[in-house]
Amino acid sequence: MTDASLPNTGGAPKSGSLHEIDARTKKRNAAEKRFRMYGVAAIATGIIFLLVLLFAILGNGLGAFQQTFISVPVYLDESKLDKKGNRNIDDIKKVSTFGYNPLIQKAVLKAVVDAGIETPLKKSKDMKALISASAAAQVRQAVIDNPALIGQTVEFRFLASSRVDGYLKGRVHRELLARDKNIDAEHLDIVDGLKEIGVVKKTFNSAFIFGADASESRAEQAGIGVSMIGSLFMMLVVLFLALPIGVAASIYLEEFAPKNRWTDLIEVNISNLAAVPSIVFGILGLAVFIQFMHLPQSAPLVGGLVLTLMTLPTIIISTRASLKAVPPSIRDAALGVGASKMQSVFHHVLPLAAPGILTGTIIGLAQALGETAPLLLIGMVGYIASNPPGGVIEGLMSPNSAMPAQIYEWAKRADPAYYERAWGGIIILLIFLVSMNTLAVLLRRRFERRW
Amino acid sequence: MYDTAKLGTDVNQNETKISARNVQVYYGDTHAIKDVNVDIEAKSVTAFIGPSGCGKSTFLRCINRMNDTIDVCRVEGDIKIDGEDIYDKRVDPVQLRAKVGMVFQKPNPFPKSIYDNIAYGPRIHGLAKNKAELDEIVEKSLRRGAIWNEVKDRLHAPGTGLSGGQQQRLCIARAVATEPEVLLMDEPCSALDPIATAQVEELIDELRDQYSVVIVTHSMQQAARVSQKTAFFHLGNLVEYGDTSQIFTNPNDERTESYITGRIG
Ligand SMILES: Nc1ncnc2c1ncn2[C@@H]1O[C@H](COP(=O)(O)OP(=O)(O)OP(=O)(O)O)[C@@H](O)[C@H]1O
Ligand SMILES: [Mg+2]
Numbered sequence: 001m002t003d004a005s006l007p008n009t010g011g012a013p014k015s016g017s018l019h020e021i022d023a024r025t026k027k028r029n030a031a032e033k034r035f036r037m038y039g040v041a042a043i044a045t046g047i048i049f050l051l052v053l054l055f056a057i058l059g060n061g062l063g064a065f066q067q068t069f070i071s072v073p074v075y076l077d078e079s080k081l082d083k084k085g086n087r088n089i090d091d092i093k094k095v096s097t098f099g100y101n102p103l104i105q106k107a108v109l110k111a112v113v114d115a116g117i118e119t120p121l122k123k124s125k126d127m128k129a130l131i132s133a134s135a136a137a138q139v140r141q142a143v144i145d146n147p148a149l150i151g152q153t154v155e156f157r158f159l160a161s162s163r164v165d166g167y168l169k170g171r172v173h174r175e176l177l178a179r180d181k182n183i184d185a186e187h188l189d190i191v192d193g194l195k196e197i198g199v200v201k202k203t204f205n206s207a208f209i210f211g212a213d214a215s216e217s218r219a220e221q222a223g224i225g226v227s228m229i230g231s232l233f234m235m236l237v238v239l240f241l242a243l244p245i246g247v248a249a250s251i252y253l254e255e256f257a258p259k260n261r262w263t264d265l266i267e268v269n270i271s272n273l274a275a276v277p278s279i280v281f282g283i284l285g286l287a288v289f290i291q292f293m294h295l296p297q298s299a300p301l302v303g304g305l306v307l308t309l310m311t312l313p314t315i316i317i318s319t320r321a322s323l324k325a326v327p328p329s330i331r332d333a334a335l336g337v338g339a340s341k342m343q344s345v346f347h348h349v350l351p352l353a354a355p356g357i358l359t360g361t362i363i364g365l366a367q368a369l370g371e372t373a374p375l376l377l378i379g380m381v382g383y384i385a386s387n388p389p390g391g392v393i394e395g396l397m398s399p400n401s402a403m404p405a406q407i408y409e410w411a412k413r414a415d416p417a418y419y420e421r422a423w424g425g426i427i428i429l430l431i432f433l434v435s436m437n438t439l440a441v442l443l444r445r446r447f448e449r450r451w
Numbered sequence: 452m453y454d455t456a457k458l459g460t461d462v463n464q465n466e467t468k469i470s471a472r473n474v475q476v477y478y479g480d481t482h483a484i485k486d487v488n489v490d491i492e493a494k495s496v497t498a499f500i501g502p503s504g505c506g507k508s509t510f511l512r513c514i515n516r517m518n519d520t521i522d523v524c525r526v527e528g529d530i531k532i533d534g535e536d537i538y539d540k541r542v543d544p545v546q547l548r549a550k551v552g553m554v555f556q557k558p559n560p561f562p563k564s565i566y567d568n569i570a571y572g573p574r575i576h577g578l579a580k581n582k583a584e585l586d587e588i589v590e591k592s593l594r595r596g597a598i599w600n601e602v603k604d605r606l607h608a609p610g611t612g613l614s615g616g617q618q619q620r621l622c623i624a625r626a627v628a629t630e631p632e633v634l635l636m637d638e639p640c641s642a643l644d645p646i647a648t649a650q651v652e653e654l655i656d657e658l659r660d661q662y663s664v665v666i667v668t669h670s671m672q673q674a675a676r677v678s679q680k681t682a683f684f685h686l687g688n689l690v691e692y693g694d695t696s697q698i699f700t701n702p703n704d705e706r707t708e709s710y711i712t713g714r715i716g
Binding site (some may be wrong): 150258259260327329330332333334335336337338339340347348352 | 456480481515517520522545548552553554555557560561562571572575621625626628629647
């Protein structure tokens with residue numbers, strides 16, 4: 001124990017020269033160096049994992065933002081679409097998408113022949129594998145919107161089928177075609193040929209960001225937009241319920257409630273609630289909101305209510321922490337000039353705690369935005385073929401999904417094209433989460449006050 | 452109590468402003484103030500002295516019921532201001548605190564502008580009818596707080612940006628802005644340098660014409676300089692209370708004597 005310093009009475013140093021490092025110091029320095037190295041190693045590992053994750057997500061998901069399209073002129077045959085020839089809209093509507101398919105296939109075949117591509121596929125039916133099943137609906141809608149088009153040749157831009165899209169993105173390989181009954185090598189030859197002359201083209205696909213989900217067999221058509229709206233409505237519910245309830249509860253508990261066994265119990269249970277698995281909130285929501293209160297299934301309103309339950313503890317805990325962080329001297333000062341308890345809280349304490357409360361709320365919202373498990377139980381996952389809702393009420397009450405639930409749903413589907421879309425959805429979800437967290441950090445920086 | 456008339460050094464013979472009878476304060480099981488009886492005069496300065504932990508702050512906080520904010524704290528006995536029991540059920544502590552201002556040991560300006568610091572009290576008590584009146588109150592209070600000249604050009608700068616001494620004078624100005632009748636000061640100079648301390652002491656002396664000032668201090672010199680009456684607390688008891696000149700020159704109790712000569716504390 002050389003450095004357990006006894007008062008050094010003599011003039012001369014007790015130990016050796018300062019220029020020689022003694023064994024003890026050496027050991028201590030070595031330990032310090034080791035510790036720093038562990039730290040650096042830990043952080044480096046973290047960064048490597050993060051990079052791997054980022055590359056995996058981007059590598060797998062970026063493809064979803066591009067889509068292959070086939071542009072061909074389609075002859076809208078009057079004898080098929082309007083047999084009576086009087087352009088009666090009701091008669092035109094009677095022609096289903098089955099009536100349009102042959103026209104489209106014929107148009108594609110014509111494009112192939114015009115391009116001079118050698119192919120054993122001579123029948124227009126053979127072209128079916130190239131075009132998305134959504135093409136017929138697209139043409140039909142155009143004709144219904146404007147019956148004057150009948151009899152003309154109109155240029156359409158169709159989604160290519162997911163196999164063609166996969167071929168252009170390198171997901172579909174010629175060697176594996178034997179096992180794929182949806183497309184043959186001859187089709188791919190045609191695609192190669194059409195690609196050269198620009199009929200088949202891969203471009204940015206805004207429908208992925210703004211569109212609705214599609215059925216299992218039309219991966220090329222699916223988008224995350226409608227479930228994004230579902231998430232938005234849920235977040236609105238969470239914000240408008242969890243923020244006021246959470247803040248009011250925290251203010252009461254922190255500033256007004258007597259400190260006794262009951263408030264202690266409540267406090268402990270709020271912390272416990274924060275640790276309850278989210279699926280438990282899901283089944284609670286199912287039992288209370290759907291089975292007991294008969295709110296509609298799969299509705300963002302119910303999802304929002306469930307997520308509110310889940311977010312409340314987070315908001316309460318962070319709000320209380322930021323209220324606690326306001327120095328008591330500020331409260332004393334306000335009470336000292338004759339402010340009431342409520343005035344001291346609302347005029348002084350709350351404004352000082354606001355940045356912390358906001359940060360906590362945004363982080364709570366971000367958590368809720370990424371939550372999937374409780375949504376499974378209230379039916380917000382699955383193929384929900386809705387269009388964007390028309391208004392707030394419809395948005396809250398009509399069935400919808402949410403971004404993470406949509407991603408989960410896509411990942412479950414068989415078509416490999418959906419796998420890519422799941423990764424693409426994750427990119428969009430992460431963009432939202434990262435921007436919310438950035439906003440939280442910025443708010444905290446901007447409004448942080450020293451006193 | 453002590454017969455102040457006999458000692459004959461008092462500046463102005465005043466009526467009693469605050470009278471405390473058999474005051475007991477408990478923090479849970481701790482008996483912090485034991486049976487204190489004291490009469491504090493109007494328009495004079497009373498100093499509370501005593502060793503750390505003897506209960507000076509506790510007793511001071513009884514006078515504006517700041518102890519109400521401490522859950523475990525319990526006050527017994529009577530405290531009357533102008534003959535009215537302030538612990539009566541009908542008394543709203545908020546109204547009481549507008550009448551009994553307080554300056555805390557640590558300067559605690561609101562993290563708002565200098566102007567808003569002063570204007571806050573008058574605003575919530577409705578003392579000003581319009582902006583012009585409020586401006587006037589702010590200026591008057593800042594002048595009373597001996598800080599007007601330093602801050603008049605930056606009334607909208609944050610109060611927390613001032614130096615410690617300026618902050619404390621700002622807090623004093625804030626306390627007088629609501630026109631209280633009693634001003635309680637808990638070690639107002641403990642964070643201040645000698646120059647700021649002198650300014651605050653001068654200020655206290657001026658405040659005496661209008662208010663009853665009660666000041667807690669650890670500095671004997673300060674107590675001797677600013678106060679007319681001094682109360683010495685020890686272990687929760689009020690040991691001696693009398694004219695400042697008498698307490699410092701001729702204390703009756705030997706505990707007082709040991710304390711002021713530096714033997715206990
Ligand atoms: N909030 C509280 N809870 C429990 N006990 C307290 C509390 N405040 C003060 N006390 C106790 O009451 C007694 C008196 O404290 P008080 O603060 O009044 O002393 P003081 O004379 O002002 O001391 P100082 O000169 O150090 O400020 C002390 O024993 C203290 O421990
Ligand atoms: Mg004290």
